[in-house]
Amino acid sequence: MLSAFKKRMEPLWKPFLHRAVTGRWELPRLTAMKAPWPSGLQHAGLYLHVPFCRNLCPFCPYNRKVHTQSSYARFEHGVHTEIDLYAPHLKGTKIDTLYIGGGTPTVDPEALVRMVRHIREAFPGSYDGCVELHPANMDDACLDLLRGAGITRVSIGVESTTNRLLTLLGRSQTAESALGAVRRAVAAGFESVNVDLMFALPTQTLAEWRSDLEAVLSLGVDQVSTYPLFGFPYSERGLERKLASIERPSSSLIRSMLALTQAEAARHHLKQCAVWSWIRPGRSKFSSITRHHYVGFGPSAASMIGTAFYVNTFDVDAYADALTRGRPVALILPVDRRLEMAYWLYWRVYELKVAETEFQEIFGPDASLEATFGSVTRLFKALRMVEGNPGGWHITRRGAYWIHRLQNEYSLNYINRLWGACRREAWPREVRL
Numbered sequence: 518m519l520s521a522f523k524k525r526m527e528p529l530w531k532p533f534l535h536r537a538v539t540g541r542w543e544l545p546r547l548t549a550m551k552a553p554w555p556s557g558l559q560h561a562g563l564y565l566h567v568p569f570c571r572n573l574c575p576f577c578p579y580n581r582k583v584h585t586q587s588s589y590a591r592f593e594h595g596v597h598t599e600i601d602l603y604a605p606h607l608k609g610t611k612i613d614t615l616y617i618g619g620g621t622p623t624v625d626p627e628a629l630v631r632m633v634r635h636i637r638e639a640f641p642g643s644y645d646g647c648v649e650l651h652p653a654n655m656d657d658a659c660l661d662l663l664r665g666a667g668i669t670r671v672s673i674g675v676e677s678t679t680n681r682l683l684t685l686l687g688r689s690q691t692a693e694s695a696l697g698a699v700r701r702a703v704a705a706g707f708e709s710v711n712v713d714l715m716f717a718l719p720t721q722t723l724a725e726w727r728s729d730l731e732a733v734l735s736l737g738v739d740q741v742s743t744y745p746l747f748g749f750p751y752s753e754r755g756l757e758r759k760l761a762s763i764e765r766p767s768s769s770l771i772r773s774m775l776a777l778t779q780a781e782a783a784r785h786h787l788k789q790c791a792v793w794s795w796i797r798p799g800r801s802k803f804s805s806i807t808r809h810h811y812v813g814f815g816p817s818a819a820s821m822i823g824t825a826f827y828v829n830t831f832d833v834d835a836y837a838d839a840l841t842r843g844r845p846v847a848l849i850l851p852v853d854r855r856l857e858m859a860y861w862l863y864w865r866v867y868e869l870k871v872a873e874t875e876f877q878e879i880f881g882p883d884a885s886l887e888a889t890f891g892s893v894t895r896l897f898k899a900l901r902m903v904e905g906n907p908g909g910w911h912i913t914r915r916g917a918y919w920i921h922r923l924q925n926e927y928s929l930n931y932i933n934r935l936w937g938a939c940r941r942e943a944w945p946r947e948v949r950l
């Protein structure tokens with residue numbers, strides 16, 4: 518009874534931290550209104566969301582549906598229209614990267630390459646292309662097509678190398694086929710190969726987690742990203758189990774698995790580069806959501822254009838229909854300078870370091886980290902979670918775990934509320950985060 522009550526309570530410190538970081542007491546609220554166009558952006562990332570998979574994993578929180586020819590055709594037509602709509606508004610903007618996520622972006626590799634080519638024509642420049650891959654949808658012909666279309670970084674969803682756990686997760690792959698897929702990606706010569714692993718899975722032992730890490734790290738991948746399994750109430754598994762709130766593995770289990778991950782990564786000479794990612798020194802990082810300004814294409818794609826954060830409708834048919842009239846934007850959060858700074862800080866903290874020069878590059882030479890976030894950093898420094906360095910500060914090893922817990926308070930709840938509402942309705946009127 519007490520634990521159920523505790524679960525429902527927002528932590529008491531939350532409004533105070535929110536006020537210190539964003540400068541306001543009110544919590545963000547996304548509403549259905551007209552979205553501004555990006556204007557005058559110096560740099561931006563591009564994102565393409567492909568909301569289809571061959572097989573749906575029941576724990577998955579992402580916007581995706583089973584691939585069918587007809588639905589995919591409507592989606593693809595919509596994406597080409599959306600690219601053309603944005604092209605005049607990003608003239609003069611330097612594109613830094615193209616990130617393609619899903620779903621499974623390679624459910625139809627030829628169609629994916631058509632969309633990538635169109636993006637590169639509409640937004641010229643020599644930027645990296647990053648794609649999320651599913652081990653069962655990345656044969657050699659697909660990898661060749663991706664390389665030919667300028668894709669330089671890939672991330673593969675291996676999740677586990679224990680067949681019992683892959684079955685429990687409902688994954689359409691075996692440990693052998695997934696590791697074979699990683700070997701082929703490494704041999705194909707991409708600039709960066711990341712592998713996603715999941716841990717704190719029901720019944721998973723520490724020995725199994727160690728052997729997952731060992732199996733993947735010994736293949737020479739550039740980066741490994743490790744995620745504890747979260748139960749989202751709106752996912753198929755969450756609905757089946759009638760989850761009322763997000764289910765998280767116990768803190769002690771996460772801590773012991775994280776300590777093992779840190780030790781194994783160090784033994785293979787990898788360095789922590791984000792809360793849950795480790796990279797081989799000197800290799801380029803595979804990262805999805807940490808660009809400051811970006812424009813997203815496809816159902817459920819989000820955009821952050823400085824003055825607003827907004828998200829497209831999640832529904833493929835609603836997306837395609839809306840594009841016959843205009844943009845398919847469902848919900849908007851207007852962003853002022855202080856909120857934009859808070860948004861920037863959130864992702865730098867995720868990457869474990871915060872640099873004054875980068876802050877000033879974005880917000881101008883008069884912007885000061887100390888003047889904006891001094892009260893927050895002093896608190897975290899006192900708790901030994903943050904240390905100062907000459908150009909800013911970084912998160913300590915002790916801090917990495919707690920910062921992750923803290924960020925989860927926000928991101929998991931945001932995802933659950935925003936994505937949950939957008940999956941229930943194509944055009945929700947309002948979502949309070």
Ligand SMILES: C[S@@+](CC[C@H](N)C(=O)[O-])C[C@H]1O[C@@H](n2cnc3c(N)ncnc32)[C@H](O)[C@@H]1O
Binds near residue numbers: 576676713714
């Ligand atoms: C879009 S998927 C990756 C690409 C591809 N669809 C696949 O599954 O192989 C992104 C990653 O999120 C992680 N993930 C998915 N559901 C999760 C959950 N409920 N909790 C924690 N991590 C999750 C998995 O590691 C997964 O590889």
Ligand code: SF4
Binds near residue numbers: 569570572575581651
């Ligand atoms: S985890 Fe990947 S393959 Fe599974 S449903 Fe989610 S997006 Fe699709």
